[in-house]
Amino acid sequence: MVDWTEKYRPSTLSEVRGNNKARDALAEWAKTWDDHREAVVVHGSPGIGKTSAAHALAADMGWETVELNASDQRTGDVIERFAGRAAKNATLAGSSAGTSTRQLVILDEADNIHGNYDRGGASAVTRLVKSSSQPIVLIANEFYDMSRGLRNACQEIEFRDVSARSIVPVLRDICRKEGLEFESDALDRIAEMNSGDLRSAVNDLQAIAEGREKITEEDVVMGDRDRSVGLFEFLDAVLKEESAQDALYTAYDVDETPDDLTKWVEDKVSLVYEPDELARAYDFLANADRWLGRVRATQNYSYWRYATDNLAAGVAASRDRTRGGWTRYGGAPYRSTRDKTRDTVVRKIAQNGGFSMATARREALPYLSAITHHCKPRELTVAMAAYYEFDESHVSFVTGSGETTNKVQSIVEDAGELREELVEEHAAGAFAGMEGVSVDDDAAADDGGDGTDDVLDRDADTDADESAESDDSDAATDDGQSGLDDFF
Numbered sequence: 001m002v003d004w005t006e007k008y009r010p011s012t013l014s015e016v017r018g019n020n021k022a023r024d025a026l027a028e029w030a031k032t033w034d035d036h037r038e039a040v041v042v043h044g045s046p047g048i049g050k051t052s053a054a055h056a057l058a059a060d061m062g063w064e065t066v067e068l069n070a071s072d073q074r075t076g077d078v079i080e081r082f083a084g085r086a087a088k089n090a091t092l093a094g095s096s097a098g099t100s101t102r103q104l105v106i107l108d109e110a111d112n113i114h115g116n117y118d119r120g121g122a123s124a125v126t127r128l129v130k131s132s133s134q135p136i137v138l139i140a141n142e143f144y145d146m147s148r149g150l151r152n153a154c155q156e157i158e159f160r161d162v163s164a165r166s167i168v169p170v171l172r173d174i175c176r177k178e179g180l181e182f183e184s185d186a187l188d189r190i191a192e193m194n195s196g197d198l199r200s201a202v203n204d205l206q207a208i209a210e211g212r213e214k215i216t217e218e219d220v221v222m223g224d225r226d227r228s229v230g231l232f233e234f235l236d237a238v239l240k241e242e243s244a245q246d247a248l249y250t251a252y253d254v255d256e257t258p259d260d261l262t263k264w265v266e267d268k269v270s271l272v273y274e275p276d277e278l279a280r281a282y283d284f285l286a287n288a289d290r291w292l293g294r295v296r297a298t299q300n301y302s303y304w305r306y307a308t309d310n311l312a313a314g315v316a317a318s319r320d321r322t323r324g325g326w327t328r329y330g331g332a333p334y335r336s337t338r339d340k341t342r343d344t345v346v347r348k349i350a351q352n353g354g355f356s357m358a359t360a361r362r363e364a365l366p367y368l369s370a371i372t373h374h375c376k377p378r379e380l381t382v383a384m385a386a387y388y389e390f391d392e393s394h395v396s397f398v399t400g401s402g403e404t405t406n407k408v409q410s411i412v413e414d415a416g417e418l419r420e421e422l423v424e425e426h427a428a429g430a431f432a433g434m435e436g437v438s439v440d441d442d443a444a445a446d447d448g449g450d451g452t453d454d455v456l457d458r459d460a461d462t463d464a465d466e467s468a469e470s471d472d473s474d475a476a477t478d479d480g481q482s483g484l485d486d487f488f
């Protein structure tokens with residue numbers, strides 16, 4: 001089975017749908033590049049055609065492309081070498097063809113260059129952008145996560161979410177090319193379910209089309225989604241019984257993250273599949289792994305969806321037939337240190353936050369990771385570590401800070417002190433009067449009771465009066481914190 005998002009990737013800019021203005025701006029940027037020599041940053045949500053547009057642009061202009069992906073080690077050194085190579089390649093290509101050929105440099109996840117890599121990476125990219133002899137397209141989800149220096153050095157083009165109205169014609173074209181009959185309502189439905197994200201709409205279409213000659217609206221409607229499914233039922237669904245689409249829906253109903261599901265499938269697939277099926281299934285599992293890697297690097301949990309598409313729909317579509325009977329799946333797959341750390345983190349969140357394990361794993365952890373990404377804001381990270389009793393490995397894990405760093409060490413130390421203070425104050429019956437923990441760096445010294453009471457005490461009812469009073473005294477800080485209050 002070929003992945004339709006690859007098979008139908010736009011090969012020219014005119015095939016990039018739903019972002020006409022951005023598309024025209026990109027074409028204009030390329031045509032006038034010799035005059036301005038500026039890099040461009042294309043930014044917007046996942047799955048809306050940013051990377052495709054960059055490649056399509058190169059094809060339209062007759063330019064070659066070189067890519068530096070997030071999975072490459074993006075240290076200062078690597079980027080300098082890469083820049084040198086890009087310039088040289090272009091010269092060679094140009095001289096052998098007797099013309100001057102351009103090489104379009106495409107650098108994805110430009111909002112996450114420092115990710116797990118060294119600090120030199122970000123400034124090397126800024127230098128590259130400023131001095132490059134070749135056109136550069138940076139791709140980012142969040143423009144404002146890029147450093148100011150980098151933002152200022154680039155022209156900016158925003159890609160908007162692709163509306164359901166623009167998604168439908170793409171799906172219709174694919175159906176026609178695949179010789180697949182369809183009810184218009186079915187395509188409308190897929191487009192609405194995936195409004196904004198064209199990649200996941202195409203993935204859904206493919207999952208639903210698997211094994212069918214015609215798709216109806218009824219095929220698309222998900223049915224009863226309000227159930228929870230055990231791991232063995234899930235494995236049977238994917239490896240033996242269900243269509244790609246049903247396997248995908250079953251995967252949504254398991255209380256495990258795509259990381260765990262991928263491991264389970266990887267571990268058990270060979271008990272069921274024949275060699276041919278297995279080879280195909282491993283390709284999908286490798287894709288799932290790639291998406292999980294991107295989640296780890298960027299903390300962008302919307303990529304989880306694509307991992308699930310691959311590990312469930314992809315693996316189910318890799319088999320030639322369904323199977324019955326009972327399979328001895330055996331125990332849990334091998335668990336790495338990282339997995340064990342995650343389990344401890346989830347347990348601590350569940351215990352200290354009063355969540356179920358499933359909610360802690362699937363909702364609280366991603367949320368905490370997002371709001372404390374790379375330990376910023378620091379005060380919030382300290383409060384989190386104090387509240388959930390995290391040690392250094394836990395804080396590194398949650399914040400995506402890679403190896404334990406001095407920064408993490410000092411956060412855990414401060415969290416220890418904060419806990420001690422709280423315990424003392426609690427013992428003295430002065431819980432409501434605790435020192436504020438501020439989101440705003442500059443306001444760190446402020447003594448605003450900024451909602452931290454709620455962070456650290458779910459039953460803060462008795463403190464309501466005091467909280468209300470101090471809330472007034474520091475409304476700005478409270479705004480920053482209010483998401484956290486709601487959450488806890």
Ligand SMILES: Nc1ncnc2c1ncn2[C@@H]1O[C@H](COP(=O)(O)OP(=O)(O)OP(=O)(O)O)[C@@H](O)[C@H]1O
Nearest residue numbers: 005008009016017046047048049050051052198199
């Ligand atoms: N605007 C679009 N027009 C046509 N096809 C699209 C469009 N957006 C997405 N697709 C389909 O989705 C796939 C993924 O798109 P692409 O990788 O370009 O998205 P992206 O915005 O770069 O996402 P990410 O930020 O996750 O890399 C494409 O191969 C194509 O099949």
